[in-house]
Amino acid sequence: MLSLFPSFLLRLNPKPPLSLFSCIARSSSPILIGLSSPIPPGFFPLPRRCPVFPLSLVRQLSVESGSPSSLSSVRGRMEVAANSVAEASSGAKKFWLRSKNEAMLATYTPFVVCLASGKLELETFRQYIAQDFHFLRSFASAYEKAGEYADDGDAKATISELQKAVLDEMNLHNSVIQEWGIDPSKDVLCSPATVKYINFLSAISDGKIGGKDFGKIATQFEKTIIAAYIVGAMVPCMRLYAFLGKELEPFLKIARDHPYSSWIKKYSSSEFEEAATLIEDLLDKLSVPLTGEELDVIGKLYLQAMKLEIEFFLAQTIMQPTVVPLIGLHDPKKRFCIFSDFDLTCTVVDSTAILAEIAIAKAPKTTDLPVANRSIDWSPSSELRETWKALSAKYAEDYQQCIDTLLKGHEAKAFDMDDLYKHFEHLSEFEKQANSRVFESGVLRDMNIDDIKESGEHLKLQEGCASFLQKIVMQKKKMNAELHILSYCWCADLIRSALSAAGCLGSVSVHSNEFMYAEGSLSTGEVLRNIETPLDKIRVFKHIINRSSNEEYLSVYIGDSVGDLLCLLEADVGIVLGSSESLRKVGKRFGVSFIPLFVGSAYKQREAGLDASSAWRAKSGVIYTASGWPEIQAFILGHH
Numbered sequence: 011m012l013s014l015f016p017s018f019l020l021r022l023n024p025k026p027p028l029s030l031f032s033c034i035a036r037s038s039s040p041i042l043i044g045l046s047s048p049i050p051p052g053f054f055p056l057p058r059r060c061p062v063f064p065l066s067l068v069r070q071l072s073v074e075s076g077s078p079s080s081l082s083s084v085r086g087r088m089e090v091a092a093n094s095v096a097e098a099s100s101g102a103k104k105f106w107l108r109s110k111n112e113a114m115l116a117t118y119t120p121f122v123v124c125l126a127s128g129k130l131e132l133e134t135f136r137q138y139i140a141q142d143f144h145f146l147r148s149f150a151s152a153y154e155k156a157g158e159y160a161d162d163g164d165a166k167a168t169i170s171e172l173q174k175a176v177l178d179e180m181n182l183h184n185s186v187i188q189e190w191g192i193d194p195s196k197d198v199l200c201s202p203a204t205v206k207y208i209n210f211l212s213a214i215s216d217g218k219i220g221g222k223d224f225g226k227i228a229t230q231f232e233k234t235i236i237a238a239y240i241v242g243a244m245v246p247c248m249r250l251y252a253f254l255g256k257e258l259e260p261f262l263k264i265a266r267d268h269p270y271s272s273w274i275k276k277y278s279s280s281e282f283e284e285a286a287t288l289i290e291d292l293l294d295k296l297s298v299p300l301t302g303e304e305l306d307v308i309g310k311l312y313l314q315a316m317k318l319e320i321e322f323f324l325a326q327t328i329m330q331p332t333v334v335p336l337i338g339l340h341d342p343k344k345r346f347c348i349f350s351d352f353d354l355t356c357t358v359v360d361s362t363a364i365l366a367e368i369a370i371a372k373a374p375k376t377t378d379l380p381v382a383n384r385s386i387d388w389s390p391s392s393e394l395r396e397t398w399k400a401l402s403a404k405y406a407e408d409y410q411q412c413i414d415t416l417l418k419g420h421e422a423k424a425f426d427m428d429d430l431y432k433h434f435e436h437l438s439e440f441e442k443q444a445n446s447r448v449f450e451s452g453v454l455r456d457m458n459i460d461d462i463k464e465s466g467e468h469l470k471l472q473e474g475c476a477s478f479l480q481k482i483v484m485q486k487k488k489m490n491a492e493l494h495i496l497s498y499c500w501c502a503d504l505i506r507s508a509l510s511a512a513g514c515l516g517s518v519s520v521h522s523n524e525f526m527y528a529e530g531s532l533s534t535g536e537v538l539r540n541i542e543t544p545l546d547k548i549r550v551f552k553h554i555i556n557r558s559s560n561e562e563y564l565s566v567y568i569g570d571s572v573g574d575l576l577c578l579l580e581a582d583v584g585i586v587l588g589s590s591e592s593l594r595k596v597g598k599r600f601g602v603s604f605i606p607l608f609v610g611s612a613y614k615q616r617e618a619g620l621d622a623s624s625a626w627r628a629k630s631g632v633i634y635t636a637s638g639w640p641e642i643q644a645f646i647l648g649h650h
């Protein structure tokens with residue numbers, strides 16, 4: 011119907027540079043910023059896949075009613091802050107925000123999950139307290155050294171305050187010890203992981219840093235630097251504990267008498283938070299006179315201390331079966347099927363927006379036209395932009411109506427999968443019609459496959475997504491794992507290029523729609539329609555799962571929107587990223603519960619008896635929410 015690109019015009023402008031997309035894709039700042047002309051709200055058909063980030067986009071897309079308040083959900087602290095690593099003015103804050111992966115790894119260690127669940131074996135806790143006592147002693151002596159080295163009166167006063175806080179912590183340990191009758195200083199030797207941190211800290215105090223020996227610490231200035239290094243190696247321990255304290259605080263309610271309530275109360279207390287802030291401020295203060303190079307050293311010490319903390323948790327002797335990490339429960343004789351949605355689950359920008367931009371950038375602008383044909387307010391490019399705008403507005407409106415229809419009726423008292431399937435037929439019909447409208451309008455015609463591939467290669471993935479996929483790919487054989495992308499995206503080439511740039515194409519199965527190309531490179535506008543609807547997704551999901559009917563499997567589905575709901579519920583573990591409100595509303599309407607993944611893990615741990623292997627097999631209408639890929643990785647793989 012529409013002939014947007016007369017071929018003579020294309021020849022005039024065969025391949026406009028795609029630097030615009032590269033710039034969007036590479037930019038770490040929120041998408042759409044940096045576009046030459048701002049994209050109006052509702053421009054792209056985004057609402058079915060609304061992301062947590064970027065905030066600016068969520069605010070723009072009022073369609074999803076992504077009110078900022080919905081972003082600070084239960085586990086909102088890390089993700090909201092994470093967006094501002096670059097802006098964080100404090101060095102200590104910056105280091106913490108960069109430690110998200112490590113913080114998640116610590117949270118999902120068997121020790122911490124068992125501790126939260128209230129079912130950690132007493133003997134394990136005892137051993138831990140005994141090890142921690144050694145740890146705290148080294149903390150106290152490091153403060154001693156730092157206090158000597160610091161030359162500023164205020165800094166010295168802060169350090170002595172912090173020292174008091176450590177003594178306070180040791181008192182808690184003492185009371186625990188008395189309660190359970192052990193004397194750690196006599197009875198328990200340091201474990202190798204404890205020794206590692208203690209040696210690390212004392213080496214810094216002696217001026218041995220990063221394999222280098224600073225020799226005799228002579229001048230006061232050198233001493234001040236060493237004081238900063240010592241503190242830099244202690245800050246992450248304090249911040250991590252304050253973080254874990256807050257993560258564990260809700261579990262005080264898990265049982266009327268949580269056996270480890272004194273531990274949880276200690277580390278979730280405002281006093282401990284104050285101590286953590288105090289030492290962070292101290293680090294910032296001590297860092298003021300340092301050179302960039304010296305600050306880098308602090309960054310490295312911070313990260314190393316974080317890693318040693320994780321090793322410390324991992325080294326705790328856990329005898330009981332644990333429900334995390336998931337890979338630990340998986341029998342490699344069985345299939346391990348990991349499914350993920352693509353748009354806004356893996357990516358930061360919806361692929362419809364990318365494809366629209368490629369098409370618009372390709373279309374001739376006024377200045378490309380022969381002078382005689384120029385008009386101020388018309389060009390193929392501007393016309394295409396208008397067509398897209400209309401298609402998107404229509405999609406957004408109809409989509410919202412579909413969701414409203416889905417939400418009609420009473421909230422289900424109990425989860426009912428069959429009812430849910432029935433209600434998804436209408437939404438599925440709508441998605442197909444919406445696609446037909448796009449395909450028939452011709453807006454996807456005459457796009458160059460090379461441009462699509464280039465955009466795909468520069469597509470910005472969610473933080474931690476690529477590294478998770480790579481890790482799975484690396485251990486695929488050993489784990490008997492499969493990675494499947496299930497996507498509504500119109501053009502699988504875009505997905506394949508993105509995966510290829512992330513270094514994992516060959517090992518991921520992409521299930522999506524395919525552009526058709528004429529003469530090998532220009533899209534004809536026709537699309538092989540494989541996956542367009544929620545019902546298509548679940549059909550393909552089940553087909554893959556049942557491919558070998560006699561083989562057992564463990565399945566995880568990761569998604570972000572209403573279109574993923576059925577798969578999220580059919581998988582052994584369904585994990586939601588992002589904050590889509592319609593997903594939550596529709597879920598609730600049909601009796602689905604949304605539980606933060608960490609909370610869910612601790613509950614599973616509580617329920618798990620001597621057999622944790624089948625803990626996650628329940629199609630019970632529960633979906634788990636996660637803050638991002640680092641959390642998913644910590645849950646599925648842990649340190650593996």
Ligand SMILES: Cc1ncc(CO)c(N)n1
Pocket residue numbers: 142145146179247248251319322
């Ligand atoms: C392992 C460890 N890290 C940090 C703290 C906080 O002081 C602690 N008590 N133990």
